Amino acid sequence: MTSTKGLEGVVATQSAISSIIDDTLTYVGYDIDDLAEHASFEEVIYLLWHKRLPKADELLELKQQLADNMAVPQEVLNHFKTYPIDKVHPMTALRTSVSILGLYDENAEDMSVEANYLKAIQLQAKMSTLITAFARVRKGQDPIAPKSDLSYAANFLYMLNGTVPEAIEEEAFNKALVLHADHELNASTFTARVCVATLSDVYSGVVAALGALKGPLHGGANEQVMKMLMEIGSVENVEPYINNKLNNKEKIMGFGHRVYEKGDPRAKHLREMSQKLTKIRGEEKWYEMSIKIDEIVTGQKNLPPNVDFYSASVYHSLNIDHDLFTPVFAVSRVSGWLAHILEQYSNNRLIRPRAEYIGPGMQKYVPVEKR
């Protein structure tokens, strides 16, 4: 029995949700470039969950269901008071509060198809509310109730900042949500599928996935990219900073990918948005620094940027706190996790691979006093 480090190249399941073939990403057969230009995030949620685009009335119904379910039980918000709120990372808070949300869902253990679909709506709707409420409460501000006439993207920014976003901000955030929604068998999605393949519940699957997304080799990279941009501080400092890191064999966050060879098709959309939004904010330096880093890392290491690289300057330009970048990723990716969780339940088998044992051979037990 031999193993492959990091399961590289291992095909672990079948799925009809998204595919990456020859560096092209599709959701249910729709090219990500097409969806990024034209689709609302709500349409993408429907697409991932139903494996087809919604008709007008179906889209309206989903939007209504999301709007109707955005409110979070007060008991769940009350738990924030028990968190070390000025110290806790928002991803840790989100992971915990999604788990607490499960406590207050009386159907949490109901494994029927209908109940699980309802949980998907609940979780998709409430994740935005949980993150934005947490972000406000930790600053001593009151949470803002969602507006039922706003899109999912606009509602998130509204609940975060207290003002209805401008059209360009809503458009950019919607596009970011579309681009992050699903990505085949990435680490967090795989985690969710492994968890629910034991026939554990939907909340457990999402909590497990949040834990996997948090790491800097996965979704946590977007926050680290912004940290790097802040550390560098100016375009002139880019070259010495990056060369020093590369010479020390340190990783540059937001570059490289396990699956893409020529590049991540999502990055160009985020690069365009970064250029537009940093210009509007009068903070072009974040874009200019990003472009310079991209030139050096891609030029020297042949490692193109991934989805996390330009999303950092996009979220910064949308006035989102830097430690909320990964929770924002989660708000989008939960749609993909939920699609995979429902798909796993629909044709389940326990996921239990083997390990290649590399420890000592057979040994005889020696009593403690003789060791």
Ligand SMILES: CC(=O)SCCNC(=O)CCNC(=O)[C@H](O)C(C)(C)COP(=O)(O)OP(=O)(O)OC[C@H]1O[C@@H](n2cnc3c(N)ncnc32)[C@H](O)[C@@H]1OP(=O)(O)O
């Ligand atoms: C949404 C997402 O999850 S996208 C990914 C977000 N993560 C990041 O941006 C973190 C930075 N990138 C990385 O750590 C990696 O490229 C990953 C985790 C994305 C992919 O990892 P893997 O496929 O396991 O590649 P691995 O880490 O083995 O790297 C292969 C080689 O490329 C190098 N490399 C990979 N990424 C980078 C990077 N960002 N900067 C510098 N060198 C890198 C490694 O050092 C390694 O070099 P070596 O063979 O000389 O030792």
Ligand SMILES: O=C([O-])CC(=O)C(=O)O
């Ligand atoms: O697919 C991966 O390994 C990571 C990634 O880009 C994502 O989850 O969006």
